[in-house]
Amino acid sequence: MSSSKVNIIRFVLNDEPVEVLVPPTEILLNTLRERVNVKSIRYGCGEGSCGACTVLVDGKPRLSCLTLTISVDGRDVTTVEGLSKDGELHPIQKAFIEHNAAQCGYCTPGFILLLKALLDRNPNPSRDEVIDSLSSNLCRCTGYKNILEAAMSVVRRR
Amino acid sequence: MMELSTIGKPVPNFYAQSHATGQTQYVDDVSFPGMLWAKAFRSPVPRGRIKRIDYQKALNVPGVVSVLTSKDVPNNLTVDLFMIGVGPPDEPVLAEEYVNYIGEPICLVVAKDQYAAQKGAERIEADIEELEPLLDPEEALRPGAPIIKSWGHNAFIYGSGTDGATPPGGQGRPYFQVKRGDVERAFQSADHVIKGEYVMHPQEHAPIETHVCVAKPEPDGRLTIYSSSQAPYFVRSNVANVLKMQESKIRVISLNVGGGFGGKVDPDIEQLTALAALKTNRPVKWRWTREEEFTVSTVRAGTKVYLEDAVSRDGLILGRKGRLIHDAGAYSKTSPYGVIKATVNLSGPYRIPSAYYQGYCVYTNKQPSSAMRGYGAYESTFAVELHMERIAKSIGIDSWEFRFKNAYRRGDVSVTGKVMEDAYLIEVMKEAARLANLRLPEHLLLMSSER
Ligand code: FES
Ligand code: FES
Numbered sequence: 001m002s003s004s005k006v007n008i009i010r011f012v013l014n015d016e017p018v019e020v021l022v023p024p025t026e027i028l029l030n031t032l033r034e035r036v037n038v039k040s041i042r043y044g045c046g047e048g049s050c051g052a053c054t055v056l057v058d059g060k061p062r063l064s065c066l067t068l069t070i071s072v073d074g075r076d077v078t079t080v081e082g083l084s085k086d087g088e089l090h091p092i093q094k095a096f097i098e099h100n101a102a103q104c105g106y107c108t109p110g111f112i113l114l115l116k117a118l119l120d121r122n123p124n125p126s127r128d129e130v131i132d133s134l135s136s137n138l139c140r141c142t143g144y145k146n147i148l149e150a151a152m153s154v155v156r157r158r
Numbered sequence: 159m160m161e162l163s164t165i166g167k168p169v170p171n172f173y174a175q176s177h178a179t180g181q182t183q184y185v186d187d188v189s190f191p192g193m194l195w196a197k198a199f200r201s202p203v204p205r206g207r208i209k210r211i212d213y214q215k216a217l218n219v220p221g222v223v224s225v226l227t228s229k230d231v232p233n234n235l236t237v238d239l240f241m242i243g244v245g246p247p248d249e250p251v252l253a254e255e256y257v258n259y260i261g262e263p264i265c266l267v268v269a270k271d272q273y274a275a276q277k278g279a280e281r282i283e284a285d286i287e288e289l290e291p292l293l294d295p296e297e298a299l300r301p302g303a304p305i306i307k308s309w310g311h312n313a314f315i316y317g318s319g320t321d322g323a324t325p326p327g328g329q330g331r332p333y334f335q336v337k338r339g340d341v342e343r344a345f346q347s348a349d350h351v352i353k354g355e356y357v358m359h360p361q362e363h364a365p366i367e368t369h370v371c372v373a374k375p376e377p378d379g380r381l382t383i384y385s386s387s388q389a390p391y392f393v394r395s396n397v398a399n400v401l402k403m404q405e406s407k408i409r410v411i412s413l414n415v416g417g418g419f420g421g422k423v424d425p426d427i428e429q430l431t432a433l434a435a436l437k438t439n440r441p442v443k444w445r446w447t448r449e450e451e452f453t454v455s456t457v458r459a460g461t462k463v464y465l466e467d468a469v470s471r472d473g474l475i476l477g478r479k480g481r482l483i484h485d486a487g488a489y490s491k492t493s494p495y496g497v498i499k500a501t502v503n504l505s506g507p508y509r510i511p512s513a514y515y516q517g518y519c520v521y522t523n524k525q526p527s528s529a530m531r532g533y534g535a536y537e538s539t540f541a542v543e544l545h546m547e548r549i550a551k552s553i554g555i556d557s558w559e560f561r562f563k564n565a566y567r568r569g570d571v572s573v574t575g576k577v578m579e580d581a582y583l584i585e586v587m588k589e590a591a592r593l594a595n596l597r598l599p600e601h602l603l604l605m606s607s608e609r
Contacts, residue, residue: 039187040180042416044366045448052366080180093178100168105177106184106367106416140366140417 011072013038014082020069028064028072029053032079040080040109044138051137054110055079061117061136080109083116091154092116099150103141110137115151123158130155173414182414185370185386186445193372194223196434196444197275199265199282200454201257204291204523205306208255208264208284215281216267221274224438225282226266228252231433232402237490238424238528241395242322248307249489249526251400251429257286258306258488259525261454263426268434268442295485295520296462299332306488306521314486314494314519321494332518334501338573339512341468344477348468352549356465356541360485361458362451363530367416369427369455370445373435381435383410385428388418396425397432408432420529421455424491459493459527460485461500463541473555475564477512480504482538486519487526493519496527499534505573506542507583508564513573561587562602569609581607 006021013036020035029046032038032055044052046065053064056078083090092115095101102108111134118125118133125133130151139147176182199213213225228234228250237247253264267278292298298312305312316334319326323334345351372384381403387393390410398405415422427444434442446455461484468477482500486493501517530536546564550557565583572578584607591598 033186034189039183042184042367043186043445044368047448049448050366080178084179089178096178097170097174100171100174102171102174102177104365104367104415104417105173105182106365108177109180112178138366140364140419 007070009069009073011074012076014078022069024068024070026069028055028062028067028069028077031069032064032077038079038081042106042109044106049138050107051110051114052107054113054137056113056117059117059120061114078113078116080112083112090116091157092119092150095150095154096147099146099153101142101146101150107137107139107141111139111147115154119154119158125155127152184367184416185372185384185413186367188372188384188413188443190372190374190441193441193443194268194270194434194438195272195275196431196442197267197269197272197279198263198430198450199267199279199284201253201260201262201264201286202284203257203286203288204260204293205289206257206286207289208253208257208286210285211264212283213265213267213281215283216265216278219269219274219278219281221270222267222278223270223440224268224434225278226252226268226430226434226437227264228254230437231400233400236396236400236429238392238396239322239490239492239495240399242495243320244322244490244494245320246309249491251433258523259454261450261525262488263430263454266430266434268438272445291523293522293524295460295483295518295522298520298522299483299518306523312521314490314497314521316494316498316519321498323495323498333516334498334519336501336504336513336515336517336573338510338575339477341477341479341512341514344468344512345479348476349471350469350549350553351466352469352545352552353466354464354541354545354548356463356544358461358537358540360460360527361530363417363419363421363455363457364451365415365417365419365421368446368448368451369422370443371427371431372441372443373428373431374441375435375439380407380409381432383408383428383432385410385412386415386418386422387412387425387428388415388420388422392423393425393428397429400429401432401436420458420531420533423529424456424526454525456491456526456528456530457487458530458533459487459496459537461537461541463504463538465504465541465545467545467549469549469553473550473553473560473563475508475510475549478505478510478515480513480515482515482517482541484517484519484537485524485527486521487524488521489526490519491526491528493527496529496534500538502574503535503538504542506539506546507566508542508546508561509566509570510564510573515573558587558591558598559602562605565607567607567609583607
């Protein structure tokens with residue numbers, strides 16, 4: 001956004017400190033994709049209806065297309081890049097692979113983050129709670145069945 | 159049954175790992191230093207005559223590099239299927255004198271970033287005289303309807319060699335025609351005549367990744383196009399055609415498609431992004447908004463089908479008349495071909511010894527329709543299967559029984575004269591009933607597709 005006023009914003013992204021110069025109206029989706037080069041969060045609608053741009057802010061799911069970058073100053077931001085540790089995939093990622101829960105893959109990081117937020121908060125959710133927490137995001141390819149199966153397999157393994 | 163090693167077994171998605179780690183690359187991830195962004199100024203009205211376009215204020219927006227109009231397009235008038243002989247070209251890449259649907263691109267603003275491009279597009283002023291729009295394809299076929307096509311008819315002309323399916327020089331008609339046997343005689347000898355009317359609404363593909371394209375001029379005069387298209391060769395031919403470039407100078411790189419479902423076949427975004435890259439000599443990116451995805455990307459055509467069947471006392475179809483009206487929207491795209499597919503499929507998978515079908519590809523002042531998952535066959539199937547149910551009900555026969563009776567058997571001849579060497583509908587229906595825990599009567603279970 002062409003604006004003369006820019007702010008220095010500092011936050012933690014996947015355990016690494018980040019510092020960016022952004023105009024006050026810039027959304028987190030654009031900051032992460034264009035300034036920090038995190039490509040796993042994706043533009044699907046820009047208006048809060050699809051969830052392809054989901055990130056975790058202090059562990060809670062947020063739509064980065066509706067989040068001003070200045071509002072994450074001092075916060076903890078997680079994207080799917082922050083889930084695997086030392087080359088070892090997170091159990092949710094493994095479950096998505098095992099259950100073929102991704103077809104085109106565009107929506108996948110968003111779903112994985114939603115599920116992580118849910119399981120961190122409630123390690124033993126019911127099937128209905130899982131459905132409820134995933135219902136904010138859209139997938140147009142898989143028909144949701146495999147996504148739900150992947151999710152429930154992680155719940156059962158706990 | 160023989161044990162199959164591959165069929166029926168899940169195969170892991172090649173990309174599963176990169177999808178789950180967010181590493182899959184889509185066109186939106188492609189970026190080059192100095193890359194510009196494009197944004198279209200679009201028609202606010204469904205039908206109108208452009209009297210004046212003022213884009214000076216757009217050029218004054220800081221960051222706006224260029225505003226392109228139809229005069230910048232080397233070959234502005236096109237039709238997506240030109241390479242299989244479909245014509246005449248009816249769609250301007252950028253609107254000239256007339257606009258024919260809400261959202262039709264008129265100018266393309268190219269700017270240093272998406273914000274400046276957006277602001278530039280908002281500053282463009284257009285004086286457009288609104289004309290009465292054609293919104294209903296059946297209205298468009300009535301005598302006296304305003305004509306929106308250069309050839310003097312609101313339907314595509316088939317049969318004279320410009321439909322990609324018939325030899326040149328034939329008699330042109332505003333519908334595609336399929337004829338077999340003596341259908342009038344079938345109707346005279348029928349015990350029942352059953353009519354039906356079936357309407358299917360348009361459908362949007364709504365992929366989660368909207369249309370997106372990056373075009374980059376190379377130092378040697380070539381052009382590289384990063385495209386979310388499902389049809390890279392189709393894109394290359396069409397871009398070459400509108401830019402009057404050699405195909406060999408264009409390289410199309412098709413990255414992962416974030417959902418397409420047929421909606422990412424038509425080359426609209428690639429043509430204009432490529433033009434912008436050539437005109438500015440800079441890499442250019444264009445990503446459609448969700449609103450554009452819904453309002454200007456193609457849809458599955460809204461379709462109306464009239465069917466009328468001649469049926470014997472013992473439940474055999476003797477003949478069928480069909481009339482299919484396909485709403486192409488403002489421009490041809492791939493509709494002329496889709497209508498051929500729809501029309502020949504009006505028999506469904508059934509043995510219909512005599513038939514007369516007409517398929518109309520009709521233009522209206524709406525966003526164009528085009529490919530989507532089995533288009534043509536899908537719309538016909540919807541109508542045909544509802545009609546089969548209706549016939550069964552009205553002659554008092556079970557609809558499974560009715561379908562078994564009329565299913566293609568090996569050696570039957572289709573409406574286009576094709577001998578069915580591999581008919582399996584009866585076997586498929588038996589298996590479907592089994593999976594649905596439905597007990598079919600013994601005499602149906604004894605049937606097979608063998609003659
Ligand atoms: S891009 Fe943020 S919800 Fe769709
Ligand atoms: S896998 Fe394509 S949108 Fe979900």
